Amino acid sequence: MKNLNISIAGLGNVGSDLIKTIINNNVFIKNKSDLSINVIGISAKNFLKKRSFNIKSYNWFDNPKDLLKLKDLNVFVELIGEEKGISYELVKLALKKKINVITANKALLAKNGLELFEIAEKNNVLLLYEAAVAGGIPIIKTLKNNIFLNKIKKISGILNGTTNYILTTMYKDNLSFNKVLSMAKNKGYTSESEADLDIGGLDSAHKLTLLTTICFGSKINFSNNEITGIENVQILDIINAEKLGFKIKLISEAYIFNDEIYCVTGPKFITNSNPLANVDGVLNAIKIETDQLKSLFLAGEGAGGKATASSILSDLLEISSNTNILSLGYKNKNLINFKKFDTLHIESAFYLRIMVKDETGVLSKITGFFKDFNISIEKIFQLPDNNKMQTSIPIVIVTHSIKKNILLMTIDKIENQRFVLEKINIIPID
Amino acid sequence: MKNLNISIAGLGNVGSDLIKTIINNNVFIKNKSDLSINVIGISAKNFLKKRSFNIKSYNWFDNPKDLLKLKDLNVFVELIGEEKGISYELVKLALKKKINVITANKALLAKNGLELFEIAEKNNVLLLYEAAVAGGIPIIKTLKNNIFLNKIKKISGILNGTTNYILTTMYKDNLSFNKVLSMAKNKGYTSESEADLDIGGLDSAHKLTLLTTICFGSKINFSNNEITGIENVQILDIINAEKLGFKIKLISEAYIFNDEIYCVTGPKFITNSNPLANVDGVLNAIKIETDQLKSLFLAGEGAGGKATASSILSDLLEISSNTNILSLGYKNKNLINFKKFDTLHIESAFYLRIMVKDETGVLSKITGFFKDFNISIEKIFQLPDNNKMQTSIPIVIVTHSIKKNILLMTIDKIENQRFVLEKINIIPID
Numbered sequence: 001m002k003n004l005n006i007s008i009a010g011l012g013n014v015g016s017d018l019i020k021t022i023i024n025n026n027v028f029i030k031n032k033s034d035l036s037i038n039v040i041g042i043s044a045k046n047f048l049k050k051r052s053f054n055i056k057s058y059n060w061f062d063n064p065k066d067l068l069k070l071k072d073l074n075v076f077v078e079l080i081g082e083e084k085g086i087s088y089e090l091v092k093l094a095l096k097k098k099i100n101v102i103t104a105n106k107a108l109l110a111k112n113g114l115e116l117f118e119i120a121e122k123n124n125v126l127l128l129y130e131a132a133v134a135g136g137i138p139i140i141k142t143l144k145n146n147i148f149l150n151k152i153k154k155i156s157g158i159l160n161g162t163t164n165y166i167l168t169t170m171y172k173d174n175l176s177f178n179k180v181l182s183m184a185k186n187k188g189y190t191s192e193s194e195a196d197l198d199i200g201g202l203d204s205a206h207k208l209t210l211l212t213t214i215c216f217g218s219k220i221n222f223s224n225n226e227i228t229g230i231e232n233v234q235i236l237d238i239i240n241a242e243k244l245g246f247k248i249k250l251i252s253e254a255y256i257f258n259d260e261i262y263c264v265t266g267p268k269f270i271t272n273s274n275p276l277a278n279v280d281g282v283l284n285a286i287k288i289e290t291d292q293l294k295s296l297f298l299a300g301e302g303a304g305g306k307a308t309a310s311s312i313l314s315d316l317l318e319i320s321s322n323t324n325i326l327s328l329g330y331k332n333k334n335l336i337n338f339k340k341f342d343t344l345h346i347e348s349a350f351y352l353r354i355m356v357k358d359e360t361g362v363l364s365k366i367t368g369f370f371k372d373f374n375i376s377i378e379k380i381f382q383l384p385d386n387n388k389m390q391t392s393i394p395i396v397i398v399t400h401s402i403k404k405n406i407l408l409m410t411i412d413k414i415e416n417q418r419f420v421l422e423k424i425n426i427i428p429i430d
Numbered sequence: 431m432k433n434l435n436i437s438i439a440g441l442g443n444v445g446s447d448l449i450k451t452i453i454n455n456n457v458f459i460k461n462k463s464d465l466s467i468n469v470i471g472i473s474a475k476n477f478l479k480k481r482s483f484n485i486k487s488y489n490w491f492d493n494p495k496d497l498l499k500l501k502d503l504n505v506f507v508e509l510i511g512e513e514k515g516i517s518y519e520l521v522k523l524a525l526k527k528k529i530n531v532i533t534a535n536k537a538l539l540a541k542n543g544l545e546l547f548e549i550a551e552k553n554n555v556l557l558l559y560e561a562a563v564a565g566g567i568p569i570i571k572t573l574k575n576n577i578f579l580n581k582i583k584k585i586s587g588i589l590n591g592t593t594n595y596i597l598t599t600m601y602k603d604n605l606s607f608n609k610v611l612s613m614a615k616n617k618g619y620t621s622e623s624e625a626d627l628d629i630g631g632l633d634s635a636h637k638l639t640l641l642t643t644i645c646f647g648s649k650i651n652f653s654n655n656e657i658t659g660i661e662n663v664q665i666l667d668i669i670n671a672e673k674l675g676f677k678i679k680l681i682s683e684a685y686i687f688n689d690e691i692y693c694v695t696g697p698k699f700i701t702n703s704n705p706l707a708n709v710d711g712v713l714n715a716i717k718i719e720t721d722q723l724k725s726l727f728l729a730g731e732g733a734g735g736k737a738t739a740s741s742i743l744s745d746l747l748e749i750s751s752n753t754n755i756l757s758l759g760y761k762n763k764n765l766i767n768f769k770k771f772d773t774l775h776i777e778s779a780f781y782l783r784i785m786v787k788d789e790t791g792v793l794s795k796i797t798g799f800f801k802d803f804n805i806s807i808e809k810i811f812q813l814p815d816n817n818k819m820q821t822s823i824p825i826v827i828v829t830h831s832i833k834k835n836i837l838l839m840t841i842d843k844i845e846n847q848r849f850v851l852e853k854i855n856i857i858p859i860d
Contacts, residue, residue: 021722029579031764032647130576136723138576145575145751146560146568149459149743217462275729278708292451292740293566293730299705300726310722313579321575323753334461 001034002320003074007041007067009090010079014104014131015044016052017305018077018312023053035320041067068094075100075319077312083107088116095119095127102315104131104308107197110206113213113220118332127327128315133207134159134284136307137300138314143214143288144329145318150290152215156253159207159265161282161302162190162198163230163250167267168280171238177231189282189303200229201250201265208252211286212263213328216256219335226343228266232425237353240396241269241427244351244379247277248427261338262346269351269429275299344405349378349429352397354414355422362419366395373410376400392421398429431464432750433504437471437497439520440509444534444561445474446482447735448507448742453483465750471497498524505530505749507742513537518546525549525557532745534561534738537627540636543643543650548762557757558745563637564589564714566737567730568744573644573718574759575748580720582645586683589637589695591712591732592620592628593660593680597697598710601668607661619712619733630659631680631695638682641716642693643758646686649765656773658696662855667783670826671699674781674809677707678857691768692776699781699859705729774835779808779859782827784844785852792849796825803840806830822851828859 284302301307714732731737
């Protein structure tokens with residue numbers, strides 16, 4: 001029987017569900033894999049908070065740093081979730097003390113991973129983070145342990161459940177962004193403090209940063225990300241997408257192009273034949289293309305205590321398996337400092353929604369600008385907007401593939417016209 | 431740098447693509463994972479056959495047994511694919527010589543795995559088989575290395591690309607089963623010798639046998655499978671399914687119920703909201719439900735040289751990683767000899783197609799039998815069959831959930847009526 005002594009800092013949903021699973025599945029885990037997981041210390045902010053397990057059965061510490069002083073500690077589990085502060089201090093201290101660390105903290109690793117993974121490697125311990133990306137989907141191990149000898153061409157995914165819930169529900173229930181956002185808060189999918197990270201795409205970008213490192217061996221560098229949130233997506237855009245055979249999803253995608261890294265999170269039109277289009281609600285999903293595999297697709301719960309606890313258990317199993325596979329797959333010194341690809345040079349088809357005054361001649365003026373810039377239009381339609389009092393109407397344009405910088409110049413011209421009433425909404429098409 | 435010396439028996443698509451990948455990605459693999467994969471011997475039936483790589487660069491052996499005598503051999507890769515015979519002999523001999531084995535041979539393992547995995551464990555070597563199930567999808571490692579500490583509740587999947595291609599194409603192109611089967615042969619998806627294994631569901635059942643062992647710790651026992659092929663599925667059934675909001679898929683599924691194993695492969699109605707319903711063409715897919723995860727879904731290429739080679743590479747990485755995880759996850763002595771669940775006791779809704787003479791009173795007679803047996807009907811419709819000259823017409827019935835044995839008694843009565851012209855087609859509904 002292998003013994004794994006662990007201590008846990010942070011006892012929210014994930015921490016509590018982890019402890020409950022370890023209690024409930026204790027015998028099962030011993031029988032299945034000859035592994036005994038022993039929680040030898042716990043710590044959280046508030047001792048008095050009502051929790052879903054009996055806190056008195058455990059060794060409680062007010063100061064989480066005391067968790068690292070425990071004798072025979074094998075693994076420290078960080079579930080506090082601060083981007084810096086105490087989470088950073090604890091993880092760093094643990095690694096320096098040659099204690100393996102498991103964390104669900106994507107922000108911490110995306111921002112400070114470069115330093116922390118080096119400390120882990122230097123001290124010959126693992127810093128694992130399956131729970132930090134896509135909740136219960138074992139995407140880190142899939143990339144790092146399973147298909148690691150593939151050359152990854154492209155990874156794209158839905159990495160944030162809250163925004164996917166919002167986009168799905170806006171369409172299904174015909175509700176506004178703000179209405180659905182408060183529903184998401186009520187359901188506990190996001191909180192006042194997390195909402196900006198979710199909606200703004202930052203949470204997804206944190207996760208994508210970790211994925212690009214494993215996929216392409218890129219040095220962890222959060223500033224490689226280009227990020228657009230979903231705050232400007234309106235029901236009207238989602239309905240238009242549907243008419244055109246697409247779904248709008250907040251997509252995080254990355255690939256290497258001419259030795260530069262393309263690492264973008266933003267709303268995107270996804271064609272219905274792409275499995276990402278059918279991922280609804282709070283689910284997460286990832287599509288991988290490699291030199292060997294045209295498509296490998298994974299989907300599952302992107303959040304929630306139980307699902308995230310599953311990923312922490314998988315990290316515990318990895319630590320107990322004595323594998324020589326490193327935390328990031330690569331040696332730190334082999335990671336590459338890719339230059340960021342300038343997305344102005346991207347070629348793509350685009351969806352545009354232009355809100356204009358309901359006047360004659362507007363359509364012809366707009367198409368004139370596109371002609372001037374030599375942009376070929378695939379589809380154009382003008383619809384009355386039933387939600388408004390007809391003071392403004394939307395013109396919807398789908399372009400053929402075009403360089404983004406040329407499109408932006410055109411958009412700039414059009415936005416300067418007095419008949420254009422709002423900033424033009426631009427969404428790339430997959 | 432770790433060295434992995436391998437020899438390969440069998441140089442069809444998979445063997446050839448494996449060698450090409452090892453050549454092409456040689457430097458990449460060394461850089462990425464400090465691993466040097468060296469092919470130190472090859473063997474196949476026909477030396478003279480034209481192949482996609484330069485056979486002269488390799489150490490050729492006419493007798494594959496000589497591959498096992500090579501000095502410093504770490505891994506033997508069996509890609510001959512016989513259910514017994516030479517494949518069995520080679521794998522057994524290699525394991526006894528304490529050589530790790532990788533095979534893509536599901537039939538061999540489903541039928542002889544009990545013995546072979548014991549020999550592997552006794553000799554402290556690995557017998558790996560990622561390529562044997564679902565081609566390029568790393569489902570074995572997902573279950574065995576990633577979510578192994580989950581309690582698996584149910585696994586269901588599309589494990590055979592040929593049959594999925596046939597079912598998809600019959601519907602999309604409105605073609606008969608036989609027509610599409612010959613298209614599948616022309617495209618190389620199946621061959622004269624493999625077709626029966628594919629169509630009859632045996633190939634899927636071989637794969638399901640391996641999955642149930644990893645999922646539930648069941649002793650490998652192919653006779654636990656209940657298997658129905660797709661040969662009786664007609665376009666009409668697929669069209670009816672579509673009308674009712676379903677797809678017909680050849681589903682392999684397994685779970686433990688009252689300490690008995692349910693392990694069934696057969697055509698099934700899958701509701702459109704289940705991601706398995708949207709898996710088209712030659713793709714494979716697997717849906718897993720556990721105590722921690724409501725749903726984890728994987729989809730990708732189920733066959734093809736490159737995809738399968740990817741899985742073999744992942745096994746090579748696992749061997750080189752020195753993990754202490756066993757070939758099946760479990761120690762052989764811990765595997766459980768589950769009793770087979772008698773599917774007559776299953777409760778399910780069913781789709782029935784009854785071909786009858788176009789006479790008045792038939793519908794009322796049929797519904798009368800259902801009333802007699804207390805089976806509640808959810809939907810019933812009678813349609814003219816445009817493909818026939820109206821001598822027979824189909825009556826389609828969707829039942830509410832009902833015990834299968836009671837349904838079969840009813841079916842038996844109905845089939846004895848003179849107005850029933852064919853065996854009634856029964857398909858369970860998910």
